Amino acid sequence: MDLVALSAFNPSPLTGAGNNTYLIPGPEPLLVDAGVGDPRHLDAVAAALDGVPLARVVVTHNHSDHASGAAAVAARWPGVTLLKMPWPARDRVAWTPLAEGDELAAGDVRLRVVWTPGHAPDHVCLFEPAGRVLFGGDLLVQNDTVVIPASHGGSLTQYLASLERVRALAPSRVLPAHGPAIDDVVALIERYVEHRRQRERQILRALASGPVTPADIVARVYVGLNPALEPFARESVLAHLVKLEEEGRAIRNEDGKWTC
Numbered sequence: 327m328d329l330v331a332l333s334a335f336n337p338s339p340l341t342g343a344g345n346n347t348y349l350i351p352g353p354e355p356l357l358v359d360a361g362v363g364d365p366r367h368l369d370a371v372a373a374a375l376d377g378v379p380l381a382r383v384v385v386t387h388n389h390s391d392h393a394s395g396a397a398a399v400a401a402r403w404p405g406v407t408l409l410k411m412p413w414p415a416r417d418r419v420a421w422t423p424l425a426e427g428d429e430l431a432a433g434d435v436r437l438r439v440v441w442t443p444g445h446a447p448d449h450v451c452l453f454e455p456a457g458r459v460l461f462g463g464d465l466l467v468q469n470d471t472v473v474i475p476a477s478h479g480g481s482l483t484q485y486l487a488s489l490e491r492v493r494a495l496a497p498s499r500v501l502p503a504h505g506p507a508i509d510d511v512v513a514l515i516e517r518y519v520e521h522r523r524q525r526e527r528q529i530l531r532a533l534a535s536g537p538v539t540p541a542d543i544v545a546r547v548y549v550g551l552n553p554a555l556e557p558f559a560r561e562s563v564l565a566h567l568v569k570l571e572e573e574g575r576a577i578r579n580e581d582g583k584w585t586c
């Protein structure tokens with residue numbers, strides 16, 4: 327598979343060096359993630375296309391660092407088809423809905439849509455079976471963990487199931503939207519699962535000590551946390567609490583405190 331990695335030119339504390347987008351050139355060129363509409367990104371896509379019109383853009387999920395550039399891409403390549411999982415979005419562009427198992431032509435290969443909710447309810451990965459390459463979106467990040475925004479559609483239960491799905495595909499390489507390519511996929515997934523297990527044990531201990539809020543748990547479990555990251559830690563704790571609630575192992579009280 328021919329492949330060109332292109333930065334979306336949106337560095338920030340949350341996106342790191344900026345999002346990775348991936349262009350598969352050739353017949354019916356396909357771009358994985360739309361970026362944010364930065365002209366330098368669009369110019370880089372145009373240079374890599376070498377005059378061939380862009381056929382498709384697949385957005386891995388409807389977070390702005392992946393999807394907000396769709397309008398700019400459609401303005402530059404008016405014939406392009408914009409694809410994502412059906413999910414309500416306030417948008418100026420018309421999306422073509424993706425479904426689990428869809429196959430999309432991309433250059434000389436075909437990509438399979440793998441629904442992997444958890445980080446976001448509409449999150450998909452794209453799998454290229456011949457080379458066993460997975461375009462991972464925000465499912466995995468080398469040397470980091472993934473935020474599960476429990477107040478905004480994130481689900482830890484779904485995320486752990488999505489990790490198992492991807493492990494079963496046995497990809498040789500994952501190309502993520504943030505950070506470097508991941509070659510030891512199973513080891514990273516196992517580290518993630520172990521990290522969540524440890525966190526769950528800590529949260530169960532905090533619950534056993536009496537009614538607590540997510541913020542109480544953050545203060546107890548995330549010792550020495552940078553205060554700027556506290557909201558993300560609270561989302562992560564809430565994601566664990568909701569999972570425990572789904573399993574009948576935690577109770578949410580009317581005052582917003584949790585017990586076991």
Ligand SMILES: [Zn+2]
Nearest residue numbers: 387389445464
């Ligand atoms: Zn995201």
